[in-house]
Each structure stands twice: as structure tokens, then as C-alpha cells.
Amino acid sequence: MDTLYTFGPSVLGLVAALTIALYCWNRLRIATVILVGWITISLAVGQIPFFQGFPDWQESDWQGFNIFGTLAFAPAALLVIAALRVKRVKEALDKIPTSAFVVTQAYRFGGAFLIVAYLRGELPAEIGLVSGILDVIVATTAILLTFYLRGNESRSPRLVMAWAILALADFAWASMMLTLSFLGVLELSPAPVMMGNPPLLIISLFALPFGIFVSVYLIMRMRKVLSRRVSL
Numbered sequence: 001m002d003t004l005y006t007f008g009p010s011v012l013g014l015v016a017a018l019t020i021a022l023y024c025w026n027r028l029r030i031a032t033v034i035l036v037g038w039i040t041i042s043l044a045v046g047q048i049p050f051f052q053g054f055p056d057w058q059e060s061d062w063q064g065f066n067i068f069g070t071l072a073f074a075p076a077a078l079l080v081i082a083a084l085r086v087k088r089v090k091e092a093l094d095k096i097p098t099s100a101f102v103v104t105q106a107y108r109f110g111g112a113f114l115i116v117a118y119l120r121g122e123l124p125a126e127i128g129l130v131s132g133i134l135d136v137i138v139a140t141t142a143i144l145l146t147f148y149l150r151g152n153e154s155r156s157p158r159l160v161m162a163w164a165i166l167a168l169a170d171f172a173w174a175s176m177m178l179t180l181s182f183l184g185v186l187e188l189s190p191a192p193v194m195m196g197n198p199p200l201l202i203i204s205l206f207a208l209p210f211g212i213f214v215s216v217y218l219i220m221r222m223r224k225v226l227s228r229r230v231s232l
Helices: 002-022 029-045 061-085 087-094 098-119 128-150 159-183 190-198 201-231
Strands: none
Touching: 002 029, 002 098, 029 061, 061 087, 061 159, 061 190, 061 201, 087 201, 098 128, 098 159, 098 190, 098 201, 159 190, 159 201, 190 201
């Protein structure tokens, strides 16, 4: 179990990234290059602890917290901007089925590692248990929704939007708990220090920002589908 917990998040992230990269190879080759580079950097950086004071925050954690937050959210923002502003990226993304975007979030079965961390006493229930269970729910419904969409990719746009909002809410909850704990507004025991340390750090560096992008992009796509239906 210790070996699975130690290497599982990295292996899952690597498999997910390479699978998505292979899918993108004939559709948007630059995306393949970016994904391979991203997961490589994430795996390397993911071995470096951002926070030193488990089970509590330390005053010296401010620098690590700022870097951690930047690395966790900046990639998502850059991807959304590219999807909105770069014509080639927009055209390539338009050709990818909605179901393909949805099924990428099957990697969120990795939330099981958050549950394991909770059981090991390394994460508080507010993140380890709540976010871990939400991750598994998102992953399970991603697979079900993928099968539902196959054959009719534009069906039930409101359902897709609801699923994407749930996926975002999961990230928002974990991020809020971590931030409130760090700022001392919320007392969590232990402090969620391990979210910024290996082996869980890979989740924050790759799974989180990519998942945010997928959810935001799907919401934008489904809003367009709904607006076209209204205008008909």
C-alpha cells in the first residue's frame, strides 16, 4: 500500500497525460508537445516539497504557497486564453468531441489517493475525505456521461454544464479549504500541507489545472450550443 501511495499519483498522471497527448497527435500536434513537456516538468517539480512543517503551517511557507498557487492555476488560465484567442487552437478544439473532453476527467479516480492520505492522517477530512469522494464521483460520472454523449455529442448541453460545474466545485472546495487553512481563518487538523508536497503534489500541478481548463471550456462550448438553439 505504501508503494502504491508513493508512486500511484505520478503514474496515474503520466498515463493520463500520455493518453491525451497521443489523442492530440493528429489533431493538434503542439498540444501533444505541450502535454508531454507539462507532465515531465510536473513530475520533476512534484518531487520537491513546497511546505516544510507537516502537520502544521510555518511562517516560512509564504513563498512556497505563492509558487504553489501560481503553478496550480496559471496553466489553466493560459489554456483558456489560448482557447479563446488563438485561432488555430480554437479550430482544433472545435473538432474534438465533447465526450472526449469529458472522459479525460476519468483520471480523477486519483481522488482515491486523497482518501488514502486522510486514512494515513496526512490530510484533514475536509480535503482528504470530501474532495477525495467528490473526485471519484466526478470520474465515475465522466465515464457515464461519455457513453451517454456518444452518437449525439450535442445532446443535453445543460447536463454537461451541470457536470462541469460539479467538477469545478470540487476544485474550488479543496482550494478554498487549503487557502483558509493557510491564512489561519480555518483550523484544520492536520493542516493540508501534503497537497503541496510529494506524492500528492502532482495532482495540484497537472490534474487540477488541466481539469479546470476542461470544465471551463465545456461550459463555454455548451453555452454556445444553447445560444444557437435559441436563435433557431
